[in-house]
Amino acid sequence: MGTLIQLEQVTKVYGRGHAAVNALDRIDLTIERGEFVAVMGHSGSGKSTCMNILGCLDTPSSGTYRFGGVDVGALSRDQRALLRRHYLGFVFQGFNLLNRTSAIENVELPLIYRGIPIRRRREQAAAALAAVGLSGWEQHTPGELSGGQQQRVAIARAIVTDPDVLLADEPTGNLDTARSREIMSLITRFNQERGLTVIMVTHEADMAAYARRRVDFLDGRIVTAAEGPGAMAKGPQKAPTT
């Protein structure tokens, strides 16, 4: 409901003087609550920089980024960390799970930083694992899980805090097609059932097809912001938010 993310004339410059490169060049982008956006582009197109800014890991050199009305550029490093902690969930290409640590302990991690007491933490983490279809795998370590299962654990970790936005950076990049479809339908389900806003970077058109909207980057600019086919997404246009 309403605008969640708003980029206005956002520019990101790396380096100085002659070596300066505009990784992002005056980008405007608005994302509503409950949307599912695929971000595409070649490497060096600026899509990763844009994701870092959307994920509050980086700040614009100029222009404004408003998240839920808050100017992220004005926040300190710790304030941005708190924003991530409470509103964002991350899924990475390489899963980024803690080795030799059980699935449930991995999923618990964000809850620990939220200061949630152990019993509630266990319950919530178990519920999140169940939601990604990994009931019964709680005590397995990443080494004992397949790639697809690892990514499910990572998704469980991202959604266990019930965030507003899921930022997925090539979530299927390390997976085969069958596993990729499973992951995508899982993400789509969270988008539809929970109204979770999803922003996903991918370079595979198949995967982008799951999204309802596509944003293409080229040389630091957005070239198209077309409505995607939304092939698998037949959910409500604007999902309720929690």
Add this chain to the structure above:
Amino acid sequence: MIWETYLLAQRAIRRNALRSTLTVLGIVIGVAAVITMVTLGSGATAQVTSDIAKLGSNMLQVRVGQGFHRGGGARGAATPFRMADVQAIEQQIHGLQGVAPVSSSGMQAIYGNANWSTTITGSNADFLVVRDWPMARGRIFTESEMRAGQAVCVLGATVQRRLFGDEDPLGATIRLGKIAFRVIGVLGAKGQSSFGTDQDDFVLIPLRTLQRRVAGNTNVGSIMVSAMDGVPTEAVQTDIERLLRERRNIAAAQEDDFHVRDMKEIIDTLTGTTRVLTALLGAVAAVSLLVGGIGIMNIMLVSVTERTREIGTRLAIGALERQVLLQFLVEAVVLACFGGVIGIALGLGAAALAAHLLAIPFIFNPGIVSAAFLFSALVGVVFGYFPARQAARLDPIEALRYE
């Protein structure tokens, strides 16, 4: 929060159990070395103290010449004591338990075929009181035997064993040099002194006998005095000094040509040496603790590099800079404390074993144990801080991309 951080740290340590163990080895060895050294040192000190206490802790020794810490040069030149000095001390100094004049001479003791080179000590019955020395058998000489200078003797335990073995010495006649002595008693055994000499290797005879028949003079080598319980030895010492200065006509400006030695003085000198040695060894061991700390820092730095992606992930999911700092700091401290505890256990074990082998008392010193523990925790904080700060200051974007 701190408990959670501790759990996180414990989890991280367990994930790398072998490396964690190797990392803390430096601390373990350092702490163990400190604990062993200091425990053995206090054991040795206690041993020396109790050895000297066997001499009689309230004992004073009056010698001709100057004190040994002042060079002790003029002994030969000074007038020796006489029995009159001993009697003056007996009569004029209050609070004394006993006064024993002592003169000694080296001599052969012969009984039958047995022959033993020993020391003949001339003294009186107070010798036993002053030195707190029990009789094993028989009796000490009587007043009249002493006054008459009779040829009776009391054997030290070593002499008794050497000359008589299992035979009963009481009533036997031995020869000391050319003179025949009747054995009337045997002293209890005291064993080795802390100077490493055998305290039981001597024969006690009446002083007058020694003066007349052996030395051929009326000199008294030294006077041993013991104060009654509750009488401060310092007071006795000054009284004796005043009396002897008067008797020996020493002018106010002149230095004493005799010296009153307190047993405490000897205890202090000897335990002082062991204390300095203990401190030195402890310091050397503490250096190894420091080296252990550097080991922890090294491994923590490696660990931070290796776990860059993990740190990036933690930062991305909302860990604050200070939480990451705290996590790595706690990890270092937990590691160091873990090493400290193992080191303490090992050190105490080694000290107990060594104390048993060296036959010195094992003294558990809670002060040094807690100090070692706190110091290892401190090492963890100091050497963990830098790597922890490195971790906390990582750029999450770089960290997530790190391969």
